Amino acid sequence: MHFSAKLPAPLSAWRSQLAISRRAMSLLALAYLVGCGRTNVVSIDGSSTVFLLSAAIAEEFNEVTPDVKVVVSQSGTGGGFKKFAAGEIQICDASRPITEAEAAACEKNGIDFIKLEVAFDGLAVVVNPANDWCDAITTEQLKTIWRAEAAQSVTKWSDVNPDWPDVELELYGPGTDSGTYDYFTEVINGEAKSSRQDYSPSESDNALVQGVAGDKGSLGYFGLAYYAENTDKLKLLAVDSGGGPIIPTAESVRDGTYKPLARPLYIYVRQDALQNDGVAKYLNYYLEKMNEVSPRVGYVPVTDEVMQQNRETLEVAVPKVAAK
DSSP states (O other): OOOOOOOOHHHHHHHHHHHHHHHHOOHHHHHHHHHTTOOOEEEEEEOHHHHHHHHHHHHHHHHHOTTOEEEEOOSOHHHHHHHHHTTSOSEEEESSOOOHHHHHHHHHTTOOEEEEEEEEEEEEEEEOTTOOSOSEEEHHHHHHHHSGGGGTTOOBGGGTOTTSOOOBOEEEEEOTTOHHHHHHHHHHHSSTTOOOOOSEEESOHHHHHHHHHTOTTEEEEEEHHHHHTOTTTOEEOEEESSSOEEOOOHHHHHSSOSOSSEEEEEEEEEGGGGGSHHHHHHHHHHHHHHHHHGGGGTOBOOOHHHHHHHHHHHHHHHHHHHHO
């Protein structure tokens, strides 16, 4: 059972180049742009998952709007919200909703914000292609593997299912600042950030892909988009939450049948940043292009109803800024 959506080679190469170039753009790059008099800079950080969408749209936007420079980085949803609450960035990419603590930090610093839902995503549970004993996995088995207590007792595939071989279980997953980590641990283990820690973590999904691809006994999880461009290196598992195994597809992600590992993706925008004409231009461009770009980077477009809500949210926020 394999997810068939594979990105075309030119786009895959572009994404590899994009990841390198965007990671190189730091606060030093922002300081350089401002120092050169190009002050209309839009700064974005946060989720490595939403990064793919925001960066792809920014790449197009920067070409057609030369008087504005959008800089997109990725430090994980939690890392992004820390910068967002500190006023260091204007937009935070998020693969989960903001937490109460993060919202309180924003309020403490006088930062109002709006939330826009920009795409749907599924979390892919993957193994090495040489794994010939597991095609589907239950949510209970995932909990058996990933719960905090499992570090001492679940070290081989046979510890999960006695019919599976005595092969060492090598685990790969997002780091603790990742919204993907928060979401997965909450819906699988029942509590966000409750997870075994004897796994190989990374905020780079490409690093996780390489880890799973290099170890026969591996199992990992990350956003479906990263599986979609690496189908030759990975084997995708169906997930059974009680109603039978479901493979993640555009349809099962959007309609929620791929539960509990289907989720919406967001961008959070500082309301005062809407005073920056460049931010407003980018957001309008984002809403115009996101449903077109989402499938190209492995995500599922939002519904017409969600799109309309996004437009209404932005339209209401802009007059509020003007009135201040």
